[in-house]
Amino acid sequence: MISTKNIAFSYGKGTSFNFPDIVAQKGSTLLITGGSGKGKTTLLHLLGGLLKPQSGEINIDNTNIAAMPDGRLDNFRGKNIGFVLQQAYFVESLTVLENVVLASWLGTGRQATEKAKALLVQLGLQDQLNKLPSRLSIGQQQRVSIARALINDPKLLLADEPTSSLDDENALTVADMLDRLARQFGTALVIVTHDQRLKDRFLNQINLS
Amino acid sequence: MITKIAWKNIWFKPLNTLLSIILLTASVAIITLLILLQEQFEKKFNSNVEGIDLVMGAQGSPLQLILSAVYQVDAPTGNISYTEAKTWMDNPFVETAIPLAFGDNYNGFKIVGTTPAYLEHYGAKMAQGKIFRENFEVVVGSAVAEKMQLKIGDEFFGSHGDSAEGEVHDTHAYTVTGIAAKTGKVVDNLILCTIPSVWAIHDHGHDHEGENAHNHEHAEGEAHDHNHEAHAHEGSDAHDDHHNHAEAHTHDREHDHDHDHDHEAEISEAGKEITAVLLKMKNKPALLSWQYMIPMNTKMQAASPGKEINRLFSLFGIGLQALQYLAYGIMLISGISIFIALFNTLKERKYEFALLRVNGASRTELLSLVLIESLILCVTGFVFGTIVGRIGLVLISGSSEEEFKMSFNPFTFVWDKEGYLFLLTIAVGIIAALIPAIKAYSLNISKTLANA
Ligand SMILES: Nc1ncnc2c1ncn2[C@@H]1O[C@H](COP(=O)(O)OP(=O)(O)OP(=O)(O)O)[C@@H](O)[C@H]1O
Ligand SMILES: [Mg+2]
Numbered sequence: 001m002i003s004t005k006n007i008a009f010s011y012g013k014g015t016s017f018n019f020p021d022i023v024a025q026k027g028s029t030l031l032i033t034g035g036s037g038k039g040k041t042t043l044l045h046l047l048g049g050l051l052k053p054q055s056g057e058i059n060i061d062n063t064n065i066a067a068m069p070d071g072r073l074d075n076f077r078g079k080n081i082g083f084v085l086q087q088a089y090f091v092e093s094l095t096v097l098e099n100v101v102l103a104s105w106l107g108t109g110r111q112a113t114e115k116a117k118a119l120l121v122q123l124g125l126q127d128q129l130n131k132l133p134s135r136l137s138i139g140q141q142q143r144v145s146i147a148r149a150l151i152n153d154p155k156l157l158l159a160d161e162p163t164s165s166l167d168d169e170n171a172l173t174v175a176d177m178l179d180r181l182a183r184q185f186g187t188a189l190v191i192v193t194h195d196q197r198l199k200d201r202f203l204n205q206i207n208l209s
Numbered sequence: 210m211i212t213k214i215a216w217k218n219i220w221f222k223p224l225n226t227l228l229s230i231i232l233l234t235a236s237v238a239i240i241t242l243l244i245l246l247q248e249q250f251e252k253k254f255n256s257n258v259e260g261i262d263l264v265m266g267a268q269g270s271p272l273q274l275i276l277s278a279v280y281q282v283d284a285p286t287g288n289i290s291y292t293e294a295k296t297w298m299d300n301p302f303v304e305t306a307i308p309l310a311f312g313d314n315y316n317g318f319k320i321v322g323t324t325p326a327y328l329e330h331y332g333a334k335m336a337q338g339k340i341f342r343e344n345f346e347v348v349v350g351s352a353v354a355e356k357m358q359l360k361i362g363d364e365f366f367g368s369h370g371d372s373a374e375g376e377v378h379d380t381h382a383y384t385v386t387g388i389a390a391k392t393g394k395v396v397d398n399l400i401l402c403t404i405p406s407v408w409a410i411h412d413h414g415h416d417h418e419g420e421n422a423h424n425h426e427h428a429e430g431e432a433h434d435h436n437h438e439a440h441a442h443e444g445s446d447a448h449d450d451h452h453n454h455a456e457a458h459t460h461d462r463e464h465d466h467d468h469d470h471d472h473e474a475e476i477s478e479a480g481k482e483i484t485a486v487l488l489k490m491k492n493k494p495a496l497l498s499w500q501y502m503i504p505m506n507t508k509m510q511a512a513s514p515g516k517e518i519n520r521l522f523s524l525f526g527i528g529l530q531a532l533q534y535l536a537y538g539i540m541l542i543s544g545i546s547i548f549i550a551l552f553n554t555l556k557e558r559k560y561e562f563a564l565l566r567v568n569g570a571s572r573t574e575l576l577s578l579v580l581i582e583s584l585i586l587c588v589t590g591f592v593f594g595t596i597v598g599r600i601g602l603v604l605i606s607g608s609s610e611e612e613f614k615m616s617f618n619p620f621t622f623v624w625d626k627e628g629y630l631f632l633l634t635i636a637v638g639i640i641a642a643l644i645p646a647i648k649a650y651s652l653n654i655s656k657t658l659a660n661a
Binding site for chain 1: 214217218221561566567568569570574655
């Protein structure tokens with residue numbers, strides 16, 4: 001689970017944020033909405049340890065990552081936090097399977113090849129395992145990045161605008177998929193989005209304003 | 210794993226990679242070749258010159274004298290009178306004196322008249338048979354025996370001069386009585402016999418190889434009269450009348466000996482000529498003084514091999530240096546090419562780097578990823594360059610073997626210099642990758658991902 005307490009962050013002059021406290025339990029989903037420029041991405045990066053808050057606490061399963069030194073944070077992130085980004089990025093020279101295996105190695109030091117295969121198969125990518133990521137459709141790429149985010153059984157899964165580039169039907173499919181996987185993997189899921197279509201899908205919501 | 214990603218990454222852009230590797234290979238190959246050539250060249254030159262303090266021969270270029278008498282690569286400066294040389298050879302200052310008389314060749318291998326001391330000097334033991342004793346008995350060097358398939362007891366005829374196409378002296382056959390063991394020095398490529406054998410073949414003291422007008426004058430004597438008569442009835446035809454001092458001396462090294470002078474019987478030393486004498490001095494000060502005394506008092510000169518070879522090396526040095534600069538230039542360019550390749554892809558790859566960080570890679574892992582990519586290129590280039598350089602050496606060795614009977618071994622390693630070259634290559638790789646690597650190291654992941 002994840003919980004925050006009084007996080008404040010500033011990009012320097014002018015743009016500073018005081019975020020409301022959030023909580024997301026193991027296996028449940030929290031939707032964070034808000035208009036453009038309200039700090040959704042900023043908050044997500046704070047939760048994932050890509051940015052450091054000026055004050056406040058970010059507790060992931062009782063570990064305050066706000067107080068963690070950089071090197072350990074990289075480690076912690078690789079092992080315990082999965083990211084699904086708005087745009088899917090890959091190591092272009094590695095195949096789909098290798099990209100997922102790489103994430104397991106970076107996070108845990110082991111190459112979980114079988115598990116990666118199983119996960120990709122579960123997400124309907126059995127025919128794409130040995131292709132280069134650039135050969136996949138946008139939707140397929142997104143599923144690969146979901147598989148990659150889940151490969152280490154993370155405690156926290158963070159998704160930034162996971163549906164904004166998808167059509168209505170696919171947007172809901174992906175939302176369902178994430179919700180289901182979060183439950184299956186027992187991970188806390190935080191989705192930030194301005195996508196109105198998701199507002200009715202999740203009960204647990206916070207609006208940034 | 211990082212190395213695997215690096216490996217996959219560099220082959221993801223094969224053209225960039227190939228360009229960098231080709232440039233690196235070229236520069237490493239040239240430098241390796243130069244290192245090996247220089248090393249083996251100097252070793253060969255120095256090992257052959259060991260224990261020879263002075264070379265006495267006809268006046269002319271001292272370097273030419275050394276090259277011809279010690280290394281058997283150039284034409285001799287001329288001939289000297291044996292009797293005159295003898296007075297110096299017998300001087301108490303001299304420890305050993307090895308006379309050399311250049312004679313014919315057999316398929317391009319020189320036949321040199323000398324004494325057994327020559328073999329001894331180069332540490333050439335008899336692999337088979339025994340040292341020449343009688344005239345026309347020869348000891349062949351190991352390389353000659355191998356290439357010409359010569360065995361003890363074989364007979365062959367020499368051709369005149371130093372090219373295989375010279376006129377064949379088919380009156381005297383040489384008999385192989387010994388085959389010398391391999392020494393790695395000039396002896397390996399020589400055929401050695403007694404000095405009188407050379408005289409006997411060549412018209413009794415009229416071996417005119419490399420003769421010039423000067424040394425000829427003092428050599429006139431009884432022997433000329435004989436020759437004069439021999440030539441007289443033939444008039445002035447193709448072969449020059451070398452004793453005709455009044456006329457311009459147009460005759461050259463191809464001076465013909467087209468008529469038989471079958472005087473096997475006795476060969477007196479009077480008026481005979483030899484080509485050079487290798488001297489080892491007991492008295493070191495004499496080493497210097499003789500270099501002045503001999504040319505002043507005789508028609509001969511005494512050249513110091515060490516001095517001449519140093520002169521030669523410094524001449525060579527300029528050419529080698531130019532090549533070396535060229536090679537370092539190419540290495541600089543290959544460094545720049547690696548830098549550009551890494552730097553150019555940095556923009557597209559920053560998302561990849563951010564992603565790796567998101568997945569738990571540390572800053573240092575990104576730094577090492579970039580460095581490893583560059584180092585893989587450099588090590589590959591170095592390995593190829595080392596191999597290509599040696600292939601080049603084999604090719605050069607083939608042609609130098611043909612022309613100078615000097616071959617190079619591609620399988621030797623000059624550890625220190627090639628080690629430095631390796632370190633240099635690695636340094637180029639690190640420097641080229643430094644800026645891209647630091648950029649990867651200090652990448653702001655949050656910003657990179659947010660601005661997508
Ligand atoms: N690196 C940065 N330096 C300075 N200001 C920044 C930086 N990144 C974002 N900001 C500012 O912080 C504010 C919040 O940005 P953020 O990306 O979190 O918004 P967002 O809610 O995700 O918007 P969107 O829905 O458009 O993605 C914006 O006003 C932006 O200008
Ligand atoms: Mg955003």
